[in-house]
Amino acid sequence: MKTGRDESARGEPTQRARATERPSETGLAATRQAGALSVAGRLAGFFAITLCLTWLWDDGGGRIAYGRFLKTVAPPLYDLIGFDGARVGAFRQRYVNFVPFVGLLLVTPGLTRRRRILGLLIGLFALFCGHLGLNLTEVGRGRARHLPLVPSLISDTLPFVVWIFVAAPALVRRLLPDSGAGAEAGSVPASERGSRAESESRSAERTQPR
Amino acid sequence: MSPSDGSAPSSRPGWVDRLGHPQVRYPLLVLLYLLIVGGLASLLLDPLRPALETLEVFTAKSVAGFMSLFTDRMRTHADLVTYDGFSVSIILECVGVLEMLIYSACVLAFPASARARALGIPLGCLAIFAFNVLRIATLLVVGRHWHAAFDFFHLYFWQATLIAMIVGVLYAWIRLCVRR
Numbered sequence A: 001m002k003t004g005r006d007e008s009a010r011g012e013p014t015q016r017a018r019a020t021e022r023p024s025e026t027g028l029a030a031t032r033q034a035g036a037l038s039v040a041g042r043l044a045g046f047f048a049i050t051l052c053l054t055w056l057w058d059d060g061g062g063r064i065a066y067g068r069f070l071k072t073v074a075p076p077l078y079d080l081i082g083f084d085g086a087r088v089g090a091f092r093q094r095y096v097n098f099v100p101f102v103g104l105l106l107v108t109p110g111l112t113r114r115r116r117i118l119g120l121l122i123g124l125f126a127l128f129c130g131h132l133g134l135n136l137t138e139v140g141r142g143r144a145r146h147l148p149l150v151p152s153l154i155s156d157t158l159p160f161v162v163w164i165f166v167a168a169p170a171l172v173r174r175l176l177p178d179s180g181a182g183a184e185a186g187s188v189p190a191s192e193r194g195s196r197a198e199s200e201s202r203s204a205e206r207t208q209p210r
Numbered sequence B: 001m002s003p004s005d006g007s008a009p010s011s012r013p014g015w016v017d018r019l020g021h022p023q024v025r026y027p028l029l030v031l032l033y034l035l036i037v038g039g040l041a042s043l044l045l046d047p048l049r050p051a052l053e054t055l056e057v058f059t060a061k062s063v064a065g066f067m068s069l070f071t072d073r074m075r076t077h078a079d080l081v082t083y084d085g086f087s088v089s090i091i092l093e094c095v096g097v098l099e100m101l102i103y104s105a106c107v108l109a110f111p112a113s114a115r116a117r118a119l120g121i122p123l124g125c126l127a128i129f130a131f132n133v134l135r136i137a138t139l140l141v142v143g144r145h146w147h148a149a150f151d152f153f154h155l156y157f158w159q160a161t162l163i164a165m166i167v168g169v170l171y172a173w174i175r176l177c178v179r180r
Helices: A004-021 A025-058 A063-081 A092-106 A113-136 A148-176 A200-206 B015-020 B022-044 B051-068 B098-111 B116-144 B147-178
Strands: B072-077 B080-083 B086-089
Touching: A004 B116, A025 A063, A025 A092, A025 B147, A063 A092, A063 A113, A092 A113, A092 A148, A092 B147, A148 B022, A148 B098, A148 B147, B015 B072, B022 B098, B051 B072, B051 B080, B051 B116, B080 B116, B086 B116, B098 B147, B116 B147
Parallel strands: none
Antiparallel strands: B072 B080, B080 B086
């Protein structure tokens, strides 16, 4: 049974709490502005990262180096899995699909440093496996050699799919807030997120899974 | 005697539970739908060739129409679009159909109502078409004024912006149609 004094004692802080929950219009506008700036910053970051990586790939010798690496590594792997003598199309431009994956993963908010680094390594390995698989789908001979539509589509989608897989905790919490699936290791919980300007490394250290 | 020997269920989720988690289910569903829509598209590629050629011409005309807002140096002839003497030919890969197929697979795989999906696919494809027109227009400007950088930007606008376009339109769809 509650006394009147208890009621009033509880009521006041509750009202105060409600008042703080309901931000003023200026506060809302400021939050929206900060959010828009954050999105713009991340977009700019994505374009800067992908431009640099594409330049490294195209003009910086990345494509040639990766082609040589594939020429060395792919034949024994193909032999190992039973595709003896499969042709290695080592210098395809389609292998540039690692660029959007790296760009997306680096600008995704709310990921711990550990998940970002591990995700980058696992994702790049998955894309490398995708390149090995894509090679095997080539049809035709000589100048008529080409990649069919479906494997090309899957190859183009793979960076997106791998990104979804790696960044899932943060994405689920952001896009499906009611699912509750985002509250897991690898994501920075909303309760522990400070201002958007706060460095992610500090957030990551605070929320490292134990 | 360990606690798992009794009737207490194990706390580790099985592989069926793991498959049901959005982290695994959504990417797998995207790939599944991609196989379906991609398979259908490759089957229909030859019967739909005239329609796709019309789409190539329409894209060329759309690019010319858009750029005519800023310059009077635009010309088109069939799938060829020319800006001040610099021409590009619009082929199937340039009309955004592949991006639309990928986007459609992403929408179909997303946990949303049938109405949201029915709205999202055509509207998103329209948005992708508009982005694509902007992409080709940018390439034309780069090719005309900075010819040496054309190949680089052609490559850049292929993979990086392909994913950016799909992620952007998908995000907008989720914010505008699914979460409302």
